[in-house]
Amino acid sequence: MQQKQALKTGVLLVNLGTPDSPEVPDVRKYLREFLMDKRVIDISYWKRWMLVNMIIAPFRAPKSAKEYKKLWTENGSPLLYYGVKVKSLLQEQLGEEFHVALGMRYQSPSIEGALTELKAQGVHKIIVVPLFPQYASATVGSVTDKVMELVKNWQIIPDMDFIDHFHDHPMFINAFAEIGKSYLKKKDYDHVIFSYHGVPERQIIKAATDTCCKLKDATCACNQEQNIYCYRSACFHTTKLLAEALGLKDDQYSVCFQSRLGKDPWIQPYTEDVIIDLAKAGKKKVLAYSPAFIADCLETTLEVGEEYKEVFEENGGEEWDLVESLNEHPLWIDCLEQLVKERCNTHAFNPTIA
Ligand SMILES: C=CC1=C(C)c2cc3[nH]c(cc4nc(cc5[nH]c(cc1n2)c(C)c5CCC(=O)O)C(CCC(=O)O)=C4C)c(C)c3C=C
Numbered sequence: 001m002q003q004k005q006a007l008k009t010g011v012l013l014v015n016l017g018t019p020d021s022p023e024v025p026d027v028r029k030y031l032r033e034f035l036m037d038k039r040v041i042d043i044s045y046w047k048r049w050m051l052v053n054m055i056i057a058p059f060r061a062p063k064s065a066k067e068y069k070k071l072w073t074e075n076g077s078p079l080l081y082y083g084v085k086v087k088s089l090l091q092e093q094l095g096e097e098f099h100v101a102l103g104m105r106y107q108s109p110s111i112e113g114a115l116t117e118l119k120a121q122g123v124h125k126i127i128v129v130p131l132f133p134q135y136a137s138a139t140v141g142s143v144t145d146k147v148m149e150l151v152k153n154w155q156i157i158p159d160m161d162f163i164d165h166f167h168d169h170p171m172f173i174n175a176f177a178e179i180g181k182s183y184l185k186k187k188d189y190d191h192v193i194f195s196y197h198g199v200p201e202r203q204i205i206k207a208a209t210d211t212c213c214k215l216k217d218a219t220c221a222c223n224q225e226q227n228i229y230c231y232r233s234a235c236f237h238t239t240k241l242l243a244e245a246l247g248l249k250d251d252q253y254s255v256c257f258q259s260r261l262g263k264d265p266w267i268q269p270y271t272e273d274v275i276i277d278l279a280k281a282g283k284k285k286v287l288a289y290s291p292a293f294i295a296d297c298l299e300t301t302l303e304v305g306e307e308y309k310e311v312f313e314e315n316g317g318e319e320w321d322l323v324e325s326l327n328e329h330p331l332w333i334d335c336l337e338q339l340v341k342e343r344c345n346t347h348a349f350n351p352t353i354a
């Protein structure tokens with residue numbers, strides 16, 4: 001008698017996406033798809049269309065392409081390179097009962113292709129892992145939106161499970177802390193800065209629940225444990241946990257937000273202002289962390305690692321180091337394995353946290 005094969009569990013890893021190449025037409029195509037997403041630029045369709053097609057695509061794309069050329073390596077875009085690497089390391093670690101696929105919210109490889117791959121494997125359940133630690137409508141919300149739009153048309157809709165945040169997960173904190181500790185052991189830094197990708201303030205207000213301070217509290221200290229869908233609060237919470245793990249006192253670190261686009265207010269304090277204040281206050285050696293990103297990309301390597309370093313030095317700072325992202329670190333793969341297994345009742349996994 002033929003033996004029945006157990007159905008596999010699908011794991012869908014999704015990151016933001018990156019241009020197919022650093023050439024202007026590919027960067028323009030990427031920016032158009034990305035910024036036409038109503039969850040990223042949440043204004044009326046026509047205003048968004050005008051902004052993206054009349055301003056961003058013609059004027060920003062050539063500038064961004066220059067940045068992408070600096071970022072590009074022989075392996076292509078780091079965001080995609082690490083995505084592919086993490087997918088195969090996680091597959092190895094999870095074993096044959098799982099099938100791991102990778103999709104990007106914008107450009108390639110597509111979420112549609114990754115879902116088709118999982119469907120062909122006949123998976124009975126799909127665990128979607130948006131690769132963003134802190135929930136934001138522009139990232140996790142958008143990935144969830146896209147996956148649901150695609151899967152809703154399937155004849156058989158499998159059990160779907162979405163990991164909507166992991167900014168406070170002990171294994172995520174531990175992985176980032178371990179990387180940072182190696183820097184803190186080597187140098188006596190005057191200060192540590194935690195710079196997160198920003199979002200427009202209105203997106204925080206739109207997502208605010210009754211427990212949210214709605215931007216009134218400078219450190220968003222309001223119910224951080226409960227307020228998991230407030231992106232700003234989650235960033236402060238990640239920082240608090242990381243600072244504890246690194247043994248930092250309150251006056252030894254700062255939180256700030258980078259990458260503002262357009263004239264509307266984004267969440268504050270802005271990274272550039274914090275850096276200038278630190279340099280002017282006589283801080284000479286600063287260590288920078290970027291814990292909204294799980295892989296190095298334009299926003300970490302160039303914006304934090306190079307542009308903010310310049311700002312710091314221009315204002316009297318001397319040494320600026322960037323803690324690299326989780327990339328393909330074994331503790332990060334362990335963290336992903338744990339996140340997946342926590343969603344499978346039958347797979348008890350007993351992590352030992354260093
Ligand atoms: C960490 C999560 C991210 C949030 C939240 C986010 C929001 C957001 N981003 C823009 C505009 C841009 N972001 C760009 C790059 C970029 N953004 C993220 C992550 C988040 N964005 C990543 C990982 C990257 C890097 C991709 C790479 O290929 O390395 C860019 C493009 C770069 C540039 O031209 O400067 C833009 C533009 C908005 C408007 C937004 C709003 C909520």
Ligand SMILES: [Fe+2]
Binds near residue numbers: 197259
């Ligand atoms: Fe972004």
Ligand SMILES: [Fe+2]
Binds near residue numbers: 215222
């Ligand atoms: Fe808040």
